[in-house]
Amino acid sequence: MQKADALLTTTPGSVVEKTILLPGGDIHDYLSLAPYWWPDPTKPDGLPYIQKDGQTNPEVNSIPDKNNFNKMASAVSTLGFAYYFTNDEKYAAKATEFLRVWFLNKDTYMNPNLNHAQVIKGIDTGRGIGIIDVRGFADVIDGIGCIERSHAWTEQDQKGLQSWFSQYLDWLLHSPNGKDEAATVNNHASWYDLQAASIAFFAQDTALARSIIEAVKTKRIQVQIQPDGSQPLELSRTLSWHYSVFNLQPLYTLAMMGNHVGVDLWDYQTTSGASLRKALEYVLPAAFNPPVWPYQQISALKPGELVDVLYQAAIHYHSTTYLQDAQQILGLDAATHIDNLLYGYQVV
Secondary structure (H helix, E strand, C coil), X not given: CHHHHHHCCCCCCCHHHCCCCCCCCCCCCCEEECCCEECCCCCCCCCCCEECCCCCCHHHHHCCHHHHHHHHHHHHHHHHHHHHHHCCHHHHHHHHHHHHHHHHCCCCCCCXXXXXXXXXXXXXXXXXXXXXXXXXXXXXXXXXXXXXXCCCCCHHHHHHHHXXXXXXXXXXXXXXXXXXXXXXXXXXXXXXXXXXXXXXXXXXXXXXXHHHHHHHHHHHHHHHCCCCCCCHHHHCCCEHHHHHHHHHHHHHHHHHHHXXXXXXXXXXXXXXXXXXXXXXXXXXXXHHCHHHCCCCECCCCCHHHHHHHHHHHHHHCCCHXXXXXXXXXXXXXXXXXXXXXXXXXXXX
């Protein structure tokens, strides 16, 4: 409620606030720059940009679309939960305002595509990899679910958002950029699946959601996770622990979603013995003792990135150990962390 109260006086952002456009670009198109790409110091104009994996170019902040999106997604989630737990209409009304500004208002809406996400200067005008920018759509959809019975959220709002997301889902499944991202094999593929499955549920296409989640077994777990729980595609990165955990976040959420459509990702094992639980066990020791992590991690390891996964694992595997691990990581914040509300746990 404190976090939601702080949002009540904020002004929702939109995609039309940017002052930079691609030639012939539409102000309503989402636009962002690839975070790990920098000017080439050997070229007078710096073009084409070159990659420095794991090192964010501050130039990305010159275009506010990504930051505005993240603020919107976080606000809708926080306000949605506040309304769900309190039935106080002021939280639903504010969440509705954020949603209308981003998706529905004729002057501020975002076009339902990611054609120009993560542009690399001198190389492209957008790429499939940029779809990961809006992975927070899953949180937005949860937020809508939390307020859908409020007085603030109208039938017209619901139909408008379902129409918007149906158009976006069609783009996600069939556009060149969408197909490129679906064909990736690392964490991008997992976040793509979570986004697509969440939207399929919202569009009431349960069969599509089920097929996406079922395919996670062979397309993601078999490809990404080794029998010892390691994830080679993430271990090759300069932020290897971060990306190993970053990949587990969508996979564990997909496992929870699978509960609703009869798909068990929790206990699925490949023929070689790889599984989601082994992947968690592989990264867990370093959360408490970072020096034991033997791979490259160019910035400080952040154990808090693992908290949500541990709460989810605690529920499914009926493990007080995972719960204790999560709350040890949280420390003094354990008693007030929102996961205690979302997953119905007490501090142990």
